[in-house]
Amino acid sequence: MALGRSNWDTILDILAATFPGCIITGSADNVATGTNLAFASRGLAPSAVASYVSTYASLNPILPATALLAANQVFHDNHLLDRAVTAAAPFHRKWVAQLGDFAASSGVVLLRQGTRQLTLEVRYSAQRQAELRPLIAGVLSEAAQHFERAFEIASRTRFSGGRGYLEGVVADLPFSVFFVSEDMRIHYSNVHGEALRRQHGGPFSSADGILRAADERADHQLRTLVERVTTSKRTPTSVQQISLGGMDERYFAIARLALRGNQHYQLHDAVLDPGPLVMLIIHGSLEMSSLPTDLLWRAFSLTESEARLAEALLNGATLADFAKEREVSKQTLRNQLVGVMRKTGTRRQSELVSLLTRLALTCL
Template identity: 30%
Template sequence: MSELSLQQYNAYVDTIYAAATVPDSWKHFLELVSDAFLGARVALHGHDLATGHTLGALSHGYDPDYIAVYEKEYSAINPWTGGYAKGPIGRVQLTEDLIDAASLKKTRFYDEWIRPQGDIGTGVGITICRDSSKRMRLSCNVSFRNGDRLRTEMVQTLTALAPHLRRSFEIGRRLQGRALGMGFEPALDKISSAVFLVDAHMRIRYANRAAETMLSRQDCATSIDKRLVFLDKDANRRFGRSIHAATKPDYSAFEGQIKLRNAGGDIMMEISVVPLVRTVSNSDNVFEWMDDTRASVMVCVQQTGPSPKRRQVKFTNRYGLTATEALLAEELLRGSTLKLVAQERGVSIHTVRNQLKVIFEKTGTSQQSQLVALLAKG
């Protein structure tokens, strides 16, 4: 873990997963990050991609008056915002990757919002989730004088936490922000994803309606001696490893997001495994009845669509894309970037851009966000 000790790492991850079912825990997570980096200003903030305006923020270290005026006025002129959409999900970006310091200091945003708060014009950020219209991001800003000595450690920390942040946010989205206390069943039954609460031995302690339906179909999962078993053998092995890792006080070995195919192989699903963490402030937590909350997990299974190959065939049939164009469309839909595609294929970015232009013509779109939105609709 480099500069990040195992004790610190576990504290971060405990809080992140607690926030999946107790959203107020995000406040404690921001406090931990701020304290670790000399009182850094830390924020979880959403943005509307069409207007550039904020969708609200949860922050620590900022003056509340500055947050209020940011949401009202300065979010629309934030020079970092344009760069947020270019970075892939889950990858740490330096503020200097979004706009260089010299250019930043020439902006009204710097003069009126950054400099008065202690010249907090450098730091790191990471896009946690994004769809065709909005995104959620974690930003950690420090003063220019502290940037050089803190930047490397901030990158290492957020890189290590990135998969856990994405997983917790995804579960939180499926729970629709509900904090699960006693009488949790109605909340979980309204969720379209299959949700299981499983103990350290993979025994099912609770299954919502969607999960019961999944078990009754027996096309991707079943129950053997009350244990949850996935029929995809590779996915089931990875699931078992995740359950085992979740029982140990070492999240560095935890594998919590697993691809799954149904028995026919034509439907793609994703298993999200989230450790259930006891929180001091939530004394009536539903998970109190479990023998060992540290060893217990929430398992969510959600259909993500047809298999990538099947989806590419659909792109070809519907829009007349070539195999190469359909593959590019698929990669963009999964959140990749033109630069990453070019690197992985060993071709120039100019070649990939030309392919994208052809895709635009065939699909009747003119922007990448429009294309992704169209493809996501099926």
């Protein structure tokens, strides 16, 4: 399922075959609003499904109680709420009772993200409780462990670039990368991003998984940048300079919408999908790009002095700056620059820097 080789139809069919005569439901809900986000079942007529989604999901008295459970914790209806109380509720009188004798249920909260959660539940007759409850609890408990791993894989294969895109591409980028939702919740960060946000006295503070700039003004700038990208009708790339009070270094945030891979929508996507995600790249003004001298020598046959000039230009130095640092004349450096551009096949200094920058991104 995590890799797209199975789906919820298969899972529900297996459970229906394992527990004949029972009703199997998978329900994704926003427990804060009582809104049903997605619903699938076995053993329910289409009219019962429609009425549940449109009306009775929000009246389910068990739903608020399940929100207090830990994820992957198996529950039984009468352990959460007295069965006499639930029987008097409109949900049971007007919906459950119309289905037949299905007053008892056992289930498990498989997934939770914020106020959204996914619950798998089996409904059965209270007369069969002693027979079915231990069997259902055993199956759901074991299945929950596998679902947890499946959802972890699914959540990391949702971006364009194919499976393993985050681990195989983004993780290896030599700068800080965050994937954040509009509320600035971090859904992924590479090793450089993790180091940056955990840095004592650094530019960010995010112990609770929310990315915040340490400076209040900078935090507002960052949130505005992400909001601008998520609400745009196009897929723009936006850049914001973030100045932090009391710090010499400035930071540059480059934001673009993170495109999703082509996938078939599944029940758990209603919980996993946080809406638009922004790929946020953070560069510090004092960060230095580097190119190994031996790489420049092998690729372009640059001399040591030409390689040093190329690296200085890559890091924003001017010829005058580098001439002063190296205590050589600017004319000598101009001659070296002509040689570097000839060997690299570039015609302008800006074109040379662009080439060097692309090479530097591959040198971790």
